[in-house]
Structure formats: structure tokens, C-alpha cells
Amino acid sequence: TIEGRDGIKNLLENRLVPTGLVNLRLSHEDLRAPEIQRLFPDLVLLRLCFEFGTKVGKGTAVCYLVPIPGSKWKAYSLFTCLESLNDFPEQIGSLRKRTVEHGTWEERRRQEEELVNGDPTVVVIGAGHTGLEIAARLKYIGIPHLVIDKNARVGDSWRNRYKALSLHDTIWYNQTPYLPFPPTWPVYSPAPKLAGWLEGYASYLELNVWTSSTITKTQWNDEAKTWTVEITREGKETRVLKVKHLVFATGFGGRPVMPDLPGKSDFKGEVVHSSQFTSASHYVGKKAVVVGACSSAHDIAQDFFNHGVDITMYQRSSTFVMSDVAVAELLGTYFKEGIPTDLADVYNTSLPNAVVRRIHQRTVPFTAETTDKAILDGLAKAGFKTNLGPYGAGLIPLLFDRSGGYYMDTGTSQHIIDGEIKIKSGSSIERFTETGLKFADGSELEADIIVFATGYGDPRDSMRAICGSDVADKVVPLWHLDEEGQSSGVWRPCGHDGLWFGVGNLALSRFHSLHLAMQIKAIEAGVLKRSEVTF
Structure with a gap:
């Protein structure tokens, strides 16, 4: 978020031309048409919704105007959100897979899950809701992926917690990308029920997940821009992969915090x-x-x-x-x-x-x-x-x-x-x-x-244990709001090349998982040069 005349002027001078903003169009469709919003008796906003294009993609902009004396309106805020890449749209809807598979689907899925045709581009650590939503976004934007989880089943991060656990926010807030909850779903999801949903989600969206698996070693090659990742499956088989990106989706916190009390x-x-x-x-x-x-x-x-x-x-x-x-x-x-x-x-x-x-x-x-x-x-x-x-x-x-x-x-x-x-x-x-x-x-x-019930430590803890202090020391503090009012180090570059963090509840993970996938796709396709990535 940039505010103030000088800051906004500087942003536009540096980014407007390189971005190549085109096809700005005011939306008039239902729910997107201009709308007066009376937040309080003394605060009125006029919301305008736009569609726009850039050199690399398409998106939505939302502008809020405020009334000023003389029956005029003045721009108060402008939000822009890139939603798709021109050359790499999500493979959904009319772009979904159309091939007829006569008896070949099971073998194809086995080969995909076992990485028979090569190492993935991205390894996602954690098969909770965030890791699965990231994997889904990666898959349907054309990025080979693998999700690693230490638990025996997908959903165990919810299934194995205390039995009374339930979501405290509503079904409409917690929808999952590409696969919404059915109309019979309760407003508040019990944790075991959500766990079952996530297990089905991974299956129905054909996500590649290795359960009962742990990463035992990683090594970053700065020249090749690759990670060497050693994975142990079910305590038996060890696989060594070379991947371009590691994404940690291991939750809001690090290790459990317990006060050190005498006696x-x-x-x-x-x-x-x-x-x-x-x-x-x-x-x-x-x-x-x-x-x-x-x-x-x-x-x-x-x-x-x-x-x-x-x-x-x-x-x-x-x-x-x-x-x-x-x-x-x-x-x-x-x-x-x-x-x-x-x-x-x-x-x-x-x-x-x-x-x-x-x-x-x-x-x-x-x-x-x-x-x-x-x-x-x-x-x-x-x-x-x-x-x-x-x-x-x-x-x-x-x-x-x-x-x-x-x-x-x-x-x-x-x-x-x-x-x-x-x-x-x-x-x-x-x-x-x-x-x-x-x-x-x-x-x-x-x-x-x-x-x-005393919370958790630094969310970088799990990454430090896997990647080592040399990598961890380069990563910015995670999650708090930075000087621009945005979440620090999550869903965006974190301070170390090829390393990402996905952190959030179901709603935040649903929304920002697409942005993370688009950033990785843009880097791999050469649309976004690594030299242009700022931390």
C-alpha cells in the first residue's frame, strides 16, 4: 500500500509504463456495477469496479471515491489485483482437460504421483488446507508440484488435533478453490469433517501428495537456482529431488510454546x-x-x-x-x-x-x-x-x-x-x-x-530445521504487517531466492495461493526476471 501524493506519484512514474496498463473498462455487471456504500451516517463511499489488462495478464481494480463540497467526488483509494497470466491461464472451465482416458487414468495418476517423468518444479511442505490450495493453484496453472507431509493421511493436521476443534468462521468465508462445499455443508465446519474434505480435495483435484514423508536434508545451489531435497518416505525409501522452489505451508506458528515453570x-x-x-x-x-x-x-x-x-x-x-x-x-x-x-x-x-x-x-x-x-x-x-x-x-x-x-x-x-x-x-x-x-x-x-494453550513460536522455526541457519537468517520476519501495511514475507518473496511461505486461514490461503502460483509461473516462464524480484 502506497499513500500520499508523493508516494503515489513515484509509484506511477516507475511502474505504470513498464506494466503496460491497457483496456481499462468500468464494470456494469451485477455485483460489479458502481455502488454507493454508506458505512456510517457521516461516511459515504462510491465503489467502482474495473477490468484491466497489462503486458502479462488481466485483473480487477476497485476504486473508492469520497464526496467533497460542490457535489463532486474525489478518489480515495485504488486497489489492483492481477488474476491471470495472458499466456498461462488456469486450466479450468472451457480450458479443462478434454482427453478421453480409456483405462489409462489410474496408471497416469500413479506415474504423476511417483514422479516417473521427472522431478517437480515445486515442493510444498505441509498438506493442510494451505499446502493443498497452493498445490491446486500450481497444478492448474501448469507447474509440476509435490506436496510433502509427515502425517499418515491428508487432513491429519486437522484430524489429529483436539476433538472439540471447529472452525469459528462461516462456510462462505472458507470455500476452497475449484471445489466449493456442497449446499448441505454446515455453516461451521467441525475439524474431523474438514479433514475428510481435504482428503477428498487432494484426490478429486489429482494433487501429488506424499504422506508419512519427511525432508531430511536440503541444499540451495545459488548458481543453478535449484534446491536439492532429500525425502524419506514411510521411514524406508529415500528420494533425492532437484527442484526450483520450496514452499512452506506449515501453519501460523513454529514450535509449541510452553512456559518454563519450576516444580x-x-x-x-x-x-x-x-x-x-x-x-x-x-x-x-x-x-x-x-x-x-x-x-x-x-x-x-x-x-x-x-x-x-x-x-x-x-x-x-x-x-x-x-x-x-x-x-x-x-x-x-x-x-x-x-x-x-x-x-x-x-x-x-x-x-x-x-x-x-x-x-x-x-x-x-x-x-x-x-x-x-x-x-x-x-x-x-x-x-x-x-x-x-x-x-x-x-x-x-x-x-x-x-x-x-x-x-x-x-x-x-x-x-x-x-x-x-x-x-x-x-x-x-x-x-x-x-x-x-x-x-x-x-x-x-x-x-x-x-x-x-500458550501458542506457538516463530513460523520460521520449521524452515530453519529443514534448510539450516544460513538460509533462515536471510528470511524476513513473517506475518506481521510491514511498513506498507502488508503481510511480511508470506505469499511474496521472503528474502531468499526460491523460497516461499504460504500462511493463512482457508480464506486467505484461497485468495493468495493464486498470487503465489502466478509469481512462480512468471519466474519459470521468464515473464518475471529474478533480478526484478524485490524482497
Whole structure:
């Protein structure tokens, strides 16, 4: 995002002519036609949608105008999004495969999956939703790919987590590229159900995935611009591949973070991180403590309550809480029945993050005093501390700056309000005891199991373990918003040639996986010269 007259002037002078902008056309079709948007009584925008072309591709632009005195309008922001490459369109729709395969399909797929005809161009590490969506985009833009995952089955990254896990945002927000959920799908997807969907997704889209596989060694050749990648499959076979690009799709965080507290060896119960927890069904009739008060902590506490376990949540700091009703209202502006997902993605991204933050600085306090007032008041009475997020802007800055610190309520808050899930806060943990935890104020909590829902470390951790410190030290910090208000190092060059990161929920991965695939395709086709890639 570039702002200010001088910055925009400099951008246009340097990029407009080389880009070769052509065929700029105002859209008049349904949902793309000019539209007045009254965000607040004192804030009105006129949204215009354009189609455009460049020397290399086609895309969509969204411009917002604001009224000024004299019944005139002035440009406020302009968003451009490249959606296809001229010479390399996605092989979908009318461009889909038309060859009739009489008894040859199974053998063809076997050869593709086993790389019989040569090494892939890209290795994607991680077969969760992000890795699969990246692989799908690569495949249908003509880039040979291979996805590596340590788990036994596609979807295990969701299937093997705690049983109470469910998506907290809606089906319309979480659609997968090329294969939308059926109309029977529930609004909120349980994790095991999503895991099954991802397994089917990989199969139906014919993605090349090696499960039960790990990368044991990598080496970058800067002269040849290739990676040598050593992969062990099922602990038996070892394959060595030469590829042009590595894409890490291993999630928001790195290694699980566990506080180093004294006395752990004294504790007679069980201590696990939320990433290791599976089900509360093993602890019926016992006492549990969950350390943490954001999404995972709430889901796990809910699971304990559902199984009749005496559960206390220890809250270290305040949490931003938004009800499912408010979340549906927030996402429902664009992500709802009747609006194509591709267009919803464009509109949802069409205002700069800094502007969205300012808008939410007005909407979030209003929601807290209206839609969510009863929940927030009840939580306060129960001793659960809430906040309005950074800058008073709620969820969005927490998502893009921290990827944490919030809970989108799908029912647990009421159990806290009713006292069915107890809250402990206001004093730091001093140490473990034989029977639980002791706090600085002298109080103690008894527990048979303590679950630390305390987050994850640097998302570069998994890459460092595979690629080594020489590579990792060149990679910029990931995910937070940079000086231009964009996510640092993800879906874009990260600081090391031939290395990429895909990070995000289903919606962000759906949208930006295409941009990542187009960048790789443009580099491999010579449309984008490596010397032009900036970090």
C-alpha cells in the first residue's frame, strides 16, 4: 500500500509504463456495477469496479471515491489485483482437460504421483488446507508440484488435533478453490469433517501428495537456482529431488510454546500443550486447568465441560471476544449466498489494512455496546477480562499482527458466564505443586491435567530445521504487517531466492495461493526476471 501524493506519484512514474496498463473498462455487471456504500451516517463511499489488462495478464481494480463540497467526488483509494497470466491461464472451465482416458487414468495418476517423468518444479511442505490450495493453484496453472507431509493421511493436521476443534468462521468465508462445499455443508465446519474434505480435495483435484514423508536434508545451489531435497518416505525409501522452489505451508506458528515453570517434576498429573491434547473423554470425573484464554483454550475448556470435568481456565491477559452473531455480520458483508467467492475475496481486500482498521475502530465499540453487550457484561461479572483489540479495532489487527489474542464465541462464553467454566486471573503462576499450580498471590489450583494453550513460536522455526541457519537468517520476519501495511514475507518473496511461505486461514490461503502460483509461473516462464524480484 502506497499513500500520499508523493508516494503515489513515484509509484506511477516507475511502474505504470513498464506494466503496460491497457483496456481499462468500468464494470456494469451485477455485483460489479458502481455502488454507493454508506458505512456510517457521516461516511459515504462510491465503489467502482474495473477490468484491466497489462503486458502479462488481466485483473480487477476497485476504486473508492469520497464526496467533497460542490457535489463532486474525489478518489480515495485504488486497489489492483492481477488474476491471470495472458499466456498461462488456469486450466479450468472451457480450458479443462478434454482427453478421453480409456483405462489409462489410474496408471497416469500413479506415474504423476511417483514422479516417473521427472522431478517437480515445486515442493510444498505441509498438506493442510494451505499446502493443498497452493498445490491446486500450481497444478492448474501448469507447474509440476509435490506436496510433502509427515502425517499418515491428508487432513491429519486437522484430524489429529483436539476433538472439540471447529472452525469459528462461516462456510462462505472458507470455500476452497475449484471445489466449493456442497449446499448441505454446515455453516461451521467441525475439524474431523474438514479433514475428510481435504482428503477428498487432494484426490478429486489429482494433487501429488506424499504422506508419512519427511525432508531430511536440503541444499540451495545459488548458481543453478535449484534446491536439492532429500525425502524419506514411510521411514524406508529415500528420494533425492532437484527442484526450483520450496514452499512452506506449515501453519501460523513454529514450535509449541510452553512456559518454563519450576516444580514440573513434582506434579503428579499430566501436562500437555494444546497441540498434543486430543479429547476430554479420558478425564471424566477429574479436575483440569487450561492455561490460556483464546481460541484453543476456549475449545478445550468447552470439551472438558461437555465431559463433566471440573474445569478452570487461567487467563494471563485480556482477550478480545466477539460473538458468532457479530462475526457472521462482519464476514457477511461479502461472504454470503449469492456473491461469487472470487469477487468477495477482491472486495474484502480492496481497502488498505490501515483503512479497515480505522473503520473497525468505529464498528467494534458499537458492536460491543449492542450485539455483544450481554455477553461482554456477563464475562466481566464472571471475572473474565476482555478488550477491544489493538487500537480498539478488534479482530483484524489481532489476526494480521499476532494471529492470536482473540476468541470468536461459539458457545463457551455462556458457560463462563454461568460459572460452569471457572476463571482464574490476576496473579502470575509461581510454580507447579504435587497437585496442581501455585500462584504468586498464594492461591493454588488442583488439577489432574494441565493444558497449556500458550501458542506457538516463530513460523520460521520449521524452515530453519529443514534448510539450516544460513538460509533462515536471510528470511524476513513473517506475518506481521510491514511498513506498507502488508503481510511480511508470506505469499511474496521472503528474502531468499526460491523460497516461499504460504500462511493463512482457508480464506486467505484461497485468495493468495493464486498470487503465489502466478509469481512462480512468471519466474519459470521468464515473464518475471529474478533480478526484478524485490524482497
